[in-house]
């Protein structure tokens with residue numbers, strides 16, 4: 433099948449390279465000429481395991497080509513997949529400018545034959561219908577277009593794996609022909625395919641991310657309650673997760689959810705729901721619960737160190753999760769803003785294994801960015817684990833003790849063995865965990881003390 437993918441972000445590029453690998457003829461376009469040039473030369477702008485190899489295989493096999501903007505290849509494609517960005521404002525309005533721009537580039541190439549446009553970008557409910565109406569209004573009478581909704585559920589850092597082994601493929605369509613054609617496209621993947629209407633597909637995407645956000649916020653509030661009542665949240669999470677009706681995933685407490693999707697899509701759902709007259713109070717509370725986590729961490733830091741104004745604090749990890757260099761809505765940025773607001777004299781020394789130029793540019797002024805954990809930790813009065821990178825989890829008690837002024841670690845992802853580190857003369861405090869008598873924090877006398 434001939435396919436065009438519009439947008440070469442993580443989603444577009446993975447989709448394009450994935451379908452090329454499945455034997456389709458794929459043309460992938462982006463308006464960003466630099467990005468396309470880098471991709472064509474094998475220098476991917478994303479840290480995604482296996483993606484560079486997949487792209488190379490597609491190019492070498494002659495099944496994957498790239499270009500800037502519109503092209504005849506788009507006119508020839510049976511299916512055009514839209515994977516452009518759909519950022520959201522702080523109050524949850526999803527901005528569709530990139531989608532309309534892409535659509536306006538398509539319609540002059542859609543005349544004369546019936547064509548399928550698949551919206552993979554995350555959009556408000558009703559967008560596929562609006563897009564179809566917009567394109568149809570510009571088409572000559574003999575032309576035709578069907579717009580379907582095929583939301584994407586891949587996770588950053590697992591994009592390639594999730595393409596080939598998706599948890600589900602959702603196809604929202606309005607005609608039998610469109611559903612059938614999309615089915616053919618996905619036939620080579622052994623995935624559970626759910627056929628539905630377009631609005632349900634669009635809402636299912638927002639609902640999925642909001643469900644994950646709600647679960648994480650529940651975990652974080654339960655962790656706070658554990659701290660207040662002398663319980664151990666990781667044990668509680670394990671007990672909860674053993675109930676198959678609850679499940680073990682997304683119960684990790686810490687600095688909360690970030691990234692380009694969970695925060696924006698949950699905000700979008702809340703806004704959409706309020707406009708539709710069906711308020712999503714639970715999703716709304718999940719956003720509020722997430723927002724207070726940097727303050728909680730700042731208070732813990734203050735309790736662990738008496739006086740913070742001239743202290744040096746190391747931040748271990750900046751990316752919104754391990755395996756990516758993505759800083760979009762990263763908890764690290766909210767934590768930095770909170771610490772700098774509360775303690776203007778604080779010195780912040782950060783390290784992230786995926787540090788790159790883009791990350792440097794996004795960091796607020798006044799944060800030192802170092803090329804190794806050792807450099808960030810040297811002379812630090814405390815360290816906060818912000819992202820649970822394997823490299824960071826592996827730092828030994830000996831290293832912490834020899835590099836830092838005071839070996840105080842606030843484990844913002846509960847990824848360290850606090851008891852083992854504490855037994856080696858460190859002060860390691862997790863989230864929802866019982867503190868092991870650090871200075872400034874009252875000792876707990878229970879089994880974890």
Ligand SMILES: NC(=O)c1ccc[n+]([C@@H]2O[C@H](COP(=O)([O-])OP(=O)(O)OC[C@H]3O[C@@H](n4cnc5c(N)ncnc54)[C@H](O)[C@@H]3O)[C@@H](O)[C@H]2O)c1
Nearest residue numbers: 439441442443462463464516517518530533534553554584
């Ligand atoms: N990143 C994820 O993990 C993820 C997962 C699932 C769904 N999504 C959703 O998928 C969509 C894409 O996400 P992303 O992270 O890949 O976005 P992105 O912003 O990283 O990439 C979008 C790309 O589209 C390009 N673009 C914009 N207008 C264009 C046009 N008119 N023609 C051609 N290219 C154009 C941009 O230059 C950019 O390279 C979003 O709606 C997002 O919410 C993202």
Ligand SMILES: O=c1ccn([C@@H]2O[C@H](COP(=O)(O)OP(=O)(O)O[C@H]3O[C@H](CO)[C@@H](O)[C@H](O)[C@H]3O)[C@@H](O)[C@H]2O)c(=O)[nH]1
Nearest residue numbers: 584585586587588648682683684688689690691693752753
């Ligand atoms: O128990 C947990 C699990 C995750 N997180 C945080 O939640 C955020 C999001 O994590 P994750 O969902 O793994 O990352 P994304 O790559 O943003 O993927 C989400 O967003 C994508 C874009 O819509 C969807 O396609 C995916 O299905 C959905 O998991 C990160 O900041 C994590 O640190 C926690 O705090 N606790």
